[in-house]
Each structure stands twice: as C-alpha cells, then as structure tokens.
Amino acid sequence: MKRDPVGFLKTEYEELVAKAFDWKIRVVQGPSTPRLTVDGKKVIMFCSNNYLNLSNHPKLVEAAKKALDTHGAGSGSVRAIAGTMDLHIELEKRIARFKKREAALYYQTGFAANAGLIPQLVGEGDAILTDELNHGSIIDGVRLTKAKRYIYPHNDMAGLENTLKQVDKEGARRILIVTDAVFSMDGDIAKAKEICKLAEEYGAMTYFDDAHGEGVLGEGGRGIGSHFGIEDKIHVEMGTFSKALGVVGGLIAGSKDLINFAYNKSRTWLLSGSAPPATVASCIAAIDVLETEPHHVQKLWENTRYVRKELQSMGYDTGNSETPIIPVILGRSDLAKQFSDMLFEEGVFALPIVFPMVARDKARIRNIMNAGHTKDDLNEVLAAYEKIGKKLKAV
Numbered sequence: 001m002k003r004d005p006v007g008f009l010k011t012e013y014e015e016l017v018a019k020a021f022d023w024k025i026r027v028v029q030g031p032s033t034p035r036l037t038v039d040g041k042k043v044i045m046f047c048s049n050n051y052l053n054l055s056n057h058p059k060l061v062e063a064a065k066k067a068l069d070t071h072g073a074g075s076g077s078v079r080a081i082a083g084t085m086d087l088h089i090e091l092e093k094r095i096a097r098f099k100k101r102e103a104a105l106y107y108q109t110g111f112a113a114n115a116g117l118i119p120q121l122v123g124e125g126d127a128i129l130t131d132e133l134n135h136g137s138i139i140d141g142v143r144l145t146k147a148k149r150y151i152y153p154h155n156d157m158a159g160l161e162n163t164l165k166q167v168d169k170e171g172a173r174r175i176l177i178v179t180d181a182v183f184s185m186d187g188d189i190a191k192a193k194e195i196c197k198l199a200e201e202y203g204a205m206t207y208f209d210d211a212h213g214e215g216v217l218g219e220g221g222r223g224i225g226s227h228f229g230i231e232d233k234i235h236v237e238m239g240t241f242s243k244a245l246g247v248v249g250g251l252i253a254g255s256k257d258l259i260n261f262a263y264n265k266s267r268t269w270l271l272s273g274s275a276p277p278a279t280v281a282s283c284i285a286a287i288d289v290l291e292t293e294p295h296h297v298q299k300l301w302e303n304t305r306y307v308r309k310e311l312q313s314m315g316y317d318t319g320n321s322e323t324p325i326i327p328v329i330l331g332r333s334d335l336a337k338q339f340s341d342m343l344f345e346e347g348v349f350a351l352p353i354v355f356p357m358v359a360r361d362k363a364r365i366r367n368i369m370n371a372g373h374t375k376d377d378l379n380e381v382l383a384a385y386e387k388i389g390k391k392l393k394a395v
C-alpha cells in the first residue's frame with residue numbers, strides 16, 4: 001500500500017467544513033472592550049471571558065509597560081532553570097494572600113496547570129473521578145494519568161457517591177475528585193460542599209478548576225472556596241488569569257506541601273518557558289485591583305441578574321445558569337447559528353455553541369456578562385434578542 005502521509009489533513013478539514021463543525025474565526029480589531037470592532041463591524045461584546053473588563057484597566061496596562069522597561073520582553077528560560085524572576089515570586093505570594101491559602105503556584109496557562117498537575121496527583125492503582133461536563137484541559141490531564149478513570153454524571157452527588165463506594169471497594173490507593181467549579185457551557189456551579197463532604201468520608205483528594213469562578217464567585221472574587229466558605233476542604237484550587245483577571249496564566253492555591261509537590265513534578269511547569277515579565281506584572285496588578293476596587297465584581301453581578309431576568313421574562317430558556325455565563329438554549333444547531341449571525345448583524349457579538357460541545361438538541365447562544373457594560377449596552381442587546389426571537393419564532 002502506498003501511504004499518503006498528509007492527505008488526511010485536507011480530508012478531515014473538509015469533513016469538518018461539510019458538517020459545519022469548523023471554527024469560523026472572527027477577528028477583534030483593537031482592544032477587547034465591551035463595545036469594539038469585530039470583522040470591521042462595531043458590536044457589543046457578549047462572549048468574552050473578560051468578565052471584569054480588567055484587560056483594559058489602566059493599572060494592568062501600566063504595570064505591563066513598566067515591567068518591559070525594568071525586566072525586558074522575555075524571561076529567558078523555564079522556571080526551574082533561570083526563568084524565575086522576582087516578579088513570578090511576588091505574584092505567587094500575592095495569589096496565596098488573595099486566596100487566603102498557604103501557598104500558590106503560577107503556570108503559563110490554566111491548560112498547562114491541568115495538563116501538568118492532574119497526571120502527577122494520581123497514577124497506577126489510583127482512581128480519578130471526573131464530572132462528565134468537565135473542561136477539555138481536565139479531560140486531557142485525566143488522559144495522561146495511569147489511574148483508572150470514572151466519569152460521573154454531571155453534578156450528580158448520588159452518582160459520585162456510588163462511584164466512590166465502588167473505587168473504595170476495589171481498593172484504590174488514592175482517589176482524586178476533579179471538577180469544574182463553574183461549568184462553562186451552562187454557567188451552573190459545582191455542588192462543592194457536598195463534593196467535599198463525600199471526599200472527606202472516602203479519604204479522597206479534591207481538585208476544583210475555578211477558571212470561570214476566579215474573580216467572579218466568593219468574597220471580592222476569591223473563587224469557589226470562598227463562595228461556599230470551604231477553602232480548607234479543597235485540596236487543589238486551580239484557576240486562571242485569562243478570564244476575569246484579564247491577562248493570561250494558570251494558578252493553583254493550597255497547602256505548602258501541594259505547591260512543593262506541584263512545581264517539582266508538573267512537566268508543563270518544569271519544561272516550558274515561563275511567562276514574560278509584562279504578563280506577570282499585569283497579573284499582580286489584577287490582584288491589586290480585585291483587592292482595592294470591589295465595584296467591578298459587584299457590577300458584573302448586577303448586570304448578570306438584570307440580563308438573566310429580562311431574557312427569562314421574554315420566554316428564553318437560560319437553563320441552570322447561576323453565574324455570568326447565561327446560555328440561551330434554542331435547541332437546533334442551525335437555529336443557534338442563524339440566531340448568532342442575526343445578532344451580529346444587529347451589533348451583538350455572541351457565539352453559538354452546538355454539538356459536539358453540547359447535546360444535539362441543546363444548541364445555544366452562550367452570553368457572557370461583563371462589568372464594563374452599561375445599562376444602555378444591555379438594553380440594546382435585549383432589544384436584539386426580542387426582535388430576532390420573534391422573527392425566528394424562537395420564543
């Protein structure tokens with residue numbers, strides 16, 4: 001047989017296009033602000049994870065500029081060799097203080113934290129229990145372990161307990177429960193208190209991916225542990241600076257033992273270049289802002305409550321959303337895509353989420369709230385929803 005080494009690249013891409021599963025990339029021209037230009041059109045941003053609009057905060061921008069002058073453009077190495085600058089250490093101290101935990105570690109991205117740490121926490125003879133709706137970076141982290149994998153039904157505590165009983169009976173050495181804190185497609189929150197209670201009962205380790213809770217949930221945006229007052233029950237609080245904190249980079253917070261273990265074992269941390277100083281300085285500034293300017297988080301929640309209530313009163317199904325992620329569940333994929341295109345024409349940038357990211361009959365528009373939106377911005381978006389919904393008979 002004569003092999004075609006690269007033919008699959010084209011055929012698989014074309015298959016994606018034929019099924020409309022390919023990504024149509026829109027281009028943001030200029031900063032990612034609540035009102036911005038996308039593909040040459042002026043629109044209201046309704047799908048960015050920049051929840052608190054911190055990516056445009058002057059303190060973050062200034063900090064990056066200053067660090068360029070004082071520390072240069074790059075770190076020059078991986079953290080473990082020569083790429084740990086005083087800024088990285090300061091940031092980790094600030095994260096630990098902000099999260100009210102003993103210690104913290106900063107990774108290049110949240111994906112790198114999950115892919116690097118999860119496979120080190122469990123191995124041969126262990127069990128890893130993972131929510132069926134967990135993020136892809138957790139899924140990849142789980143795939144890298146030699147531990148036996150158990151997927152439990154979404155946020156289903158009876159399902160989790162049954163699995164815990166099973167792995168306990170099978171004699172698992174260690175047990176790790178890993179879950180998103182806020183689920184990114186539905187905007188619902190993990191039943192963290194119940195998960196931690198079950199974990200305690202079965203001697204399991206708990207790992208919460210708070211990518212969408214960091215800067216959003218809890219006192220001053222301190223995340224899921226603070227939201228439920230269970231910081232001491234969560235063994236690994238993982239988060240990201242790429243969403244509400246407006247920059248980029250992953251974090252874990254927990255005990256000193258966790259951090260010592262994590263930085264010595266996570267291959268993504270040990271074997272990949274460290275974040276540039278300007279990025280790290282902006283992350284420190286983001287924590288400063290959260291500690292001193294509580295109105296950003298308050299405004300985000302005000303906007304969230306308003307939009308969810310208004311969408312629901314128009315008759316839209318917002319599913320189980322409890323956070324600034326507000327899906328409008330429309331059902332068919334083609335309807336969601338058409339709806340999103342029409343929103344764009346009306347000046348609203350909100351993306352459709354379709355199968356395989358969600359079930360075939362649960363296609364939706366995923367709206368993400370932003371503290372930088374004014375009431376006028378929100379009313380404009382809501383008017384577009386009203387108009388398009390009627391036109392497409394979606395409500």
Ligand SMILES: Cc1ncc(COP(=O)(O)O)c(C=O)c1O
Pocket residue numbers: 109110111112114135137180184209211212240241242248249250
């Ligand atoms: C739940 C969740 N975990 C992890 C990540 C990855 O974070 P980062 O963007 O910092 O790589 C994301 C980002 O999409 C996410 O939504």
